Amino acid sequence: MRVMVVEDDENLRVAVAAELRGSGLDVDTAGDIPAADRAFARTDYACVVFDRMLGDDDAIDYVQRQRARGWTTPVLFLTARDAVGDRVAGFAHGGDDYLVKPFAVEELTARVHKLCRRAGVGRPTVLRHADLEVDCIRHEVRRAGVLLSLSGREFAVLEYLAAHVGQVVTRTDLIEHCWDDEPMANVVEAVIKRLRRKLHGPELIHTVHGHGYRLGAA
CATH class of the missing domain: 1.10.10.10 (Winged helix-like DNA-binding domain superfamily/Winged helix DNA-binding domain)
Structure with a gap:
């Protein structure tokens, strides 16, 4: 299955992508929302991992707009914002999971695989x-x-x-x-x-x- 990692911190983006590839997933990466949006126009992903804050952009706003257009791809938000209100906002705006930084890569991998399995339900194998x-x-x-x-x-x-x-x-x-x-x-x-x-x-x-x-x- 193919997933997308959208993260503006290059070191973290590379590390997360390497871990997910090591777990058997195909991984694309993007450093900002415009690059990710172009990829979404070409490819159906089983899951997208979004850093919540991408420069001046809040990824939950993008996801909310996409959900309104019928986008159903599972989304996991990564963020340093750990307040209850922030987590609630992530789910309310279309997120499927929410992981606070710093996090264990093993937990991230397990959560992404779970979302991928959910995305695979009903899709042709x-x-x-x-x-x-x-x-x-x-x-x-x-x-x-x-x-x-x-x-x-x-x-x-x-x-x-x-x-x-x-x-x-x-x-x-x-x-x-x-x-x-x-x-x-x-x-x-x-x-x-x-x-x-x-x-x-x-x-x-x-x-x-x-x-x-x-x-x-x-």
């Missing part, structure tokens, strides 16, 4: 298109019923494409969601090439020249 099946829980891929052998990176790229079937996915999208760091030149293209070979025909991954890739009909 197997993505299907034509004769392709991508099992997001077991990390297994089948084509026409045949189990395929994919690397972790190949699975991540195919899972992202399958989650956005019919949509154009840019190279930048794939890098942001399937790599922790900027990969070397042509690495994305090499992964796509290997996937096409392993998936065999008829071809499912199509190049949209000048834009990116699309999984679906030609």
